[in-house]
Amino acid sequence: MKSALRYIFIVSTFLLSFESFASHLKGGEISVRRVSNTSLTYEFTLTTYTENNRANQEQTFVWFCFGDGTAPVRVLRCCGTPVDIPNTNGTLKNIYRTTYTYPAPSLYYKVNVAIPNRNDNVRNMSDSFNTPFYVETIFSINSGLGLNSTPVLLNPAIDITAVVGQKYTHNPNAVDAEGDSLAYRLTICRQGSEESCDLRGASVNNFRQPNEVSAIPATFEINAKTGDLVWNAPAEVGKYNCAFIVEEWRNGVKISETVRDMQIEVVDADNKAPVITVPPDICVEAGTMIRQTITATDTPSSTGRRDPLTITSTGAVYDLAYIGPPLATFVSTPKQTTTVATGTFTWQTSCNHIREQTYDILFKVEDTPPVQVGTAAKLTDSKIMKIKVVAPSVKNFKAAADPVTKGASLTWDSYACQNPGAQIVIYRKEGSCPDYTPSACQTGLPGSLGYQEIARVPVSDVKYVDTNGGKGLKKNVNYGYRLVVVFGAPTYGQSIASAGACLMIESPIILMTNVTVDKTDVTNGEITVKWTRPIGLDKNIYSGPYQYRLSRATGLNGTNFTQISGNIDTDLSGTKADTVLTDKALNTTDNAYRYRVEFFYTNNGSLVSLDTSSSASSVRLGAAADIRSVNLSWQANVPWNNQNQTHKVYRETRPGSGIFNQIADVPVSGTNTFNFKDSGADNIASDGVYKVTMSPDSSYCYKVQTVGNYSDPKQNLGLLFNLSQIICATPKSNIVPCPPVLSIDLLDCKTFSQSGPCDQTSFANVLTWTTPAKDANGVDCTKDIVKYTIFYSAKSDGNFEKIGEITSPQPLPQTFTHTKSDSYIGCYYITATDKYGAESAKSNVVCKDNCPNFELPNIFTPNGDGKNDTFQPLICPRFVDNVKFDVYNRNGTKVYEYNGGIKGFAWDGKTNDGKEVSSGTYYYSCEVKFLTLDPSKTSLSLKGWVELLR
Numbered sequence: 001m002k003s004a005l006r007y008i009f010i011v012s013t014f015l016l017s018f019e020s021f022a023s024h025l026k027g028g029e030i031s032v033r034r035v036s037n038t039s040l041t042y043e044f045t046l047t048t049y050t051e052n053n054r055a056n057q058e059q060t061f062v063w064f065c066f067g068d069g070t071a072p073v074r075v076l077r078c079c080g081t082p083v084d085i086p087n088t089n090g091t092l093k094n095i096y097r098t099t100y101t102y103p104a105p106s107l108y109y110k111v112n113v114a115i116p117n118r119n120d121n122v123r124n125m126s127d128s129f130n131t132p133f134y135v136e137t138i139f140s141i142n143s144g145l146g147l148n149s150t151p152v153l154l155n156p157a158i159d160i161t162a163v164v165g166q167k168y169t170h171n172p173n174a175v176d177a178e179g180d181s182l183a184y185r186l187t188i189c190r191q192g193s194e195e196s197c198d199l200r201g202a203s204v205n206n207f208r209q210p211n212e213v214s215a216i217p218a219t220f221e222i223n224a225k226t227g228d229l230v231w232n233a234p235a236e237v238g239k240y241n242c243a244f245i246v247e248e249w250r251n252g253v254k255i256s257e258t259v260r261d262m263q264i265e266v267v268d269a270d271n272k273a274p275v276i277t278v279p280p281d282i283c284v285e286a287g288t289m290i291r292q293t294i295t296a297t298d299t300p301s302s303t304g305r306r307d308p309l310t311i312t313s314t315g316a317v318y319d320l321a322y323i324g325p326p327l328a329t330f331v332s333t334p335k336q337t338t339t340v341a342t343g344t345f346t347w348q349t350s351c352n353h354i355r356e357q358t359y360d361i362l363f364k365v366e367d368t369p370p371v372q373v374g375t376a377a378k379l380t381d382s383k384i385m386k387i388k389v390v391a392p393s394v395k396n397f398k399a400a401a402d403p404v405t406k407g408a409s410l411t412w413d414s415y416a417c418q419n420p421g422a423q424i425v426i427y428r429k430e431g432s433c434p435d436y437t438p439s440a441c442q443t444g445l446p447g448s449l450g451y452q453e454i455a456r457v458p459v460s461d462v463k464y465v466d467t468n469g470g471k472g473l474k475k476n477v478n479y480g481y482r483l484v485v486v487f488g489a490p491t492y493g494q495s496i497a498s499a500g501a502c503l504m505i506e507s508p509i510i511l512m513t514n515v516t517v518d519k520t521d522v523t524n525g526e527i528t529v530k531w532t533r534p535i536g537l538d539k540n541i542y543s544g545p546y547q548y549r550l551s552r553a554t555g556l557n558g559t560n561f562t563q564i565s566g567n568i569d570t571d572l573s574g575t576k577a578d579t580v581l582t583d584k585a586l587n588t589t590d591n592a593y594r595y596r597v598e599f600f601y602t603n604n605g606s607l608v609s610l611d612t613s614s615s616a617s618s619v620r621l622g623a624a625a626d627i628r629s630v631n632l633s634w635q636a637n638v639p640w641n642n643q644n645q646t647h648k649v650y651r652e653t654r655p656g657s658g659i660f661n662q663i664a665d666v667p668v669s670g671t672n673t674f675n676f677k678d679s680g681a682d683n684i685a686s687d688g689v690y691k692v693t694m695s696p697d698s699s700y701c702y703k704v705q706t707v708g709n710y711s712d713p714k715q716n717l718g719l720l721f722n723l724s725q726i727i728c729a730t731p732k733s734n735i736v737p738c739p740p741v742l743s744i745d746l747l748d749c750k751t752f753s754q755s756g757p758c759d760q761t762s763f764a765n766v767l768t769w770t771t772p773a774k775d776a777n778g779v780d781c782t783k784d785i786v787k788y789t790i791f792y793s794a795k796s797d798g799n800f801e802k803i804g805e806i807t808s809p810q811p812l813p814q815t816f817t818h819t820k821s822d823s824y825i826g827c828y829y830i831t832a833t834d835k836y837g838a839e840s841a842k843s844n845v846v847c848k849d850n851c852p853n854f855e856l857p858n859i860f861t862p863n864g865d866g867k868n869d870t871f872q873p874l875i876c877p878r879f880v881d882n883v884k885f886d887v888y889n890r891n892g893t894k895v896y897e898y899n900g901g902i903k904g905f906a907w908d909g910k911t912n913d914g915k916e917v918s919s920g921t922y923y924y925s926c927e928v929k930f931l932t933l934d935p936s937k938t939s940l941s942l943k944g945w946v947e948l949l950r
Helices: 002-020 749-755
Strands: 025-034 041-050 061-065 073-076 092-101 106-115 133-141 161-163 168-170 181-187 190-192 200-203 219-222 229-232 238-250 253-267 275-277 282-285 289-297 309-314 329-331 341-348 359-367 380-390 398-402 407-411 423-430 452-458 463-466 478-486 501-504 512-519 525-531 543-554 568-570 580-586 593-603 606-612 620-626 629-635 645-652 660-668 675-678 700-708 720-723 727-729 741-744 763-770 785-793 801-806 815-820 826-834 846-848 880-888 894-900 920-930 939-948
Touching: 025 106, 025 133, 041 061, 041 106, 061 092, 073 092, 106 190, 106 200, 133 200, 168 253, 168 380, 181 219, 275 359, 275 380, 289 309, 289 380, 309 341, 341 359, 398 501, 407 478, 423 463, 452 463, 512 593, 525 593, 580 593, 620 700, 620 727, 629 700, 645 675, 660 675, 675 700, 741 826, 741 846, 763 826, 785 815, 801 815, 815 826
Parallel strands: 161 253, 282 380, 512 720
Antiparallel strands: 025 041, 025 253, 041 092, 061 073, 061 106, 106 133, 133 190, 133 253, 168 229, 181 238, 190 200, 219 229, 238 253, 275 289, 289 341, 309 359, 329 341, 359 380, 398 407, 407 463, 423 452, 423 478, 478 501, 512 525, 525 580, 543 568, 543 593, 593 606, 620 629, 629 675, 645 660, 645 700, 700 720, 700 727, 741 763, 763 815, 785 801, 785 826, 826 846, 880 894, 880 920, 920 939
16 A cells, blocks of 8 residues: 555656646747659758757657648657757757658648647746647648748747847848748747647737737837847836748749747846947849958946857858858857957859849847846847849840841850859840940849840850841841840849940831822722832942832731732832822721832842831721710821821811811820810811801711821931821710609519419519600700610619610600519619710619518428428418528427528428438527518528427
8 A cells, every 4th residue: 555655656746747847838930841853742840949948858759730631740859859059048949850742732731830838927928838839831832833942040049038128139030042032020929739730720818919018118020021020128027929920922922931939038137238230231243252341349238347249140141051152151259358349251252142032141249248147138139231142244245237137146255154044135125225324233124225025045145146036127227235144943033234235237228108098988999109219229239120019908007918019110210100109999988008118129130129118007087976076086007207296187168078178287296196176166267267066967077187207317208298088977966865764663572472473483674764854954855865775783783784775666665674584683774865876874773672481380290191291481482592491309409400492491300311200399490591682681580399290
């Protein structure tokens, strides 16, 4: 007996002893790295920061949940024992690492770990001693991400000491191996069950952000760009936990979220945090040597004491796991006692380091107060220095004419940074070569310069021939070129733009000068086309005989050119009309036409094409009726410039006369100014004044003459005049129809419920209306109605759609029947349109609703006699959308349930698995959803009893 009691005492003592050490978690995070390019295998690393106690020593494993529905997986601590982090007041670092292969890609997986328990006495949550620690990382799996890794937080969560009244700062120094963009935001601390994946991620009880515990105002926030976590300033002593998320972004898409949960311990000590000073953010070209000095000073304590300082640094630039060689170095003597502590950062950048994102280097200073101040009073300050490494520009870029392809031969020096996957992008613009010198580290090309990408070549190339897609470059036109190198995944980034290279291929040219409509007709229209003789032709080089060939395409932008002239021989003497042609038998009423001319010279007895002119279209005039006016607009697709000129508008003097009188000069600038509104005036007196009163009973005909020129001095041919086709339009009346007054046949629900059909499949809504002679202000409305248009929506605030028109017989009927197959529900309005095309405003909206009905009996007899065998609605249920029906016996046990449409609702006295229930009284609850417009009638709740007799 004594032996047994002694055993119980030993076990009890052990359990009490273990429980006293059971809490130990301060913080941690999970990082994820894909380790195979042939399978979806990932490596997971959990890093925790803990108390130095027996509970932590015995935390030799944790349970990972991988977010794919599988059970938790037991993962051992790496190397078996925790790592003692120097100068961290007893905080230990623990690593748990494993690999796992996923079955399939997914938009995201959530890997997480829950560990009992957090350390005791955390002030911004309830009962932290019994609250499990929890962290998670969410990440995407898809083929486009390659061997991606989530960010790694290089600065451990060990900056845990803050002092009352002093600003506290922590930066996790997150780095991403692929150079993806990172962003930061606060979140809440969470908890979870150690051995169940389904019970993880709930917020901890009574969690508040650290600044919300004390009544003294303070801020607690994280910088979304830099990751600086700042508490300004703690007011009360104690332990506080917080959590923040590091987001990973690529090409504007978020691909992961990593949570760090960490602890801050606020003390009241005679110490003040040191201050570190880092150089401003810099940008350098790859190949630049960077050497920077970092300084720090200690803030004197209340007694004037200054403590020794140690400056350290972390960042991707020190680790071959994140960048290629050479690596950066940071040299600083520990525990410096001079007034200003220093450290030297050195980095020889190279092509390996080019990337789109900056490198964030964290510099941290920590003081070392005397032992008597307390080991918990070591304070830190940290700051990030950002370095961007950009690619240099392409050097010695030149452009020259290529006589073989009639294009541009581009050449440049071999590029300095031929990183795998990099490409040289070739940009071109037509027109003057802009004078552009990039500012320091300005990569790419600003869109405002007007350059367009025309090609990409491997970074190893040193030449390219621009043939403009095989068509050759335009003659006598300036072209400007620049090069930019772009880098592929995972680093991305662009180079500084090269110097510009400019080129003009000078050659004899033929210019179109006129495409003017002489006659408007559907079948016998005529257009006169004119062009120049070849400008700048050297007859000693290009000998005769010579020839023109004129081609035509249909449409302003037509490209299907067909030769329409014979081969027009010319001696270029100018003594005969060989640069003009009248094109006949055209449909100039409905179509614009586009023309170009090709010039041939003779070489070794054969005709050879020397140049094809740019294409020029006829002027296309449009007309739109307005109230007592006509709006005109016109356009032409021509190689000369019709802007910044005065165009002329002509109107026929009287219908059918064929005589046109100029009524306006229209100054035009941009393309949106090629328009004119004719209200009947005649502003030009030189050819007589013919004013008209615009009437909706008359049609008015117009044509427009455009004025333009070639702006290049070499092509100065004077002003070019071209006429449009003739177009006619009828103005609208200024009297419009009044909106009709609409009504609908409504249902009498009492009568309908008693006599309406049960299995109704056709539902008719009858609309009737009147059209007032005057509007609400007493103004006359037109009576010449030629059309009513009916609009419908399934609800009053929904989108209405046209469902019908009434256009005959005359006079128009003022009724319309809309037949539906689902129910009566519907809302309507109508409009009236007069013979001039003027449409009234909307009528009033009318709506018709259903008459829902649903009643249940209180007895049924499922005995198979064919009478009253099922429990179902009385009379005729109408317009029921859904029924949710539950039946309970006298003990409150559910024996039957149904959730579905009305056609399937009929209880046969059996359970859902087909077993008959005994006779007796049963209780039910029934939730009915109706098809109805009225929100107050959309649902019905019934509770009652039913007697089942067999």
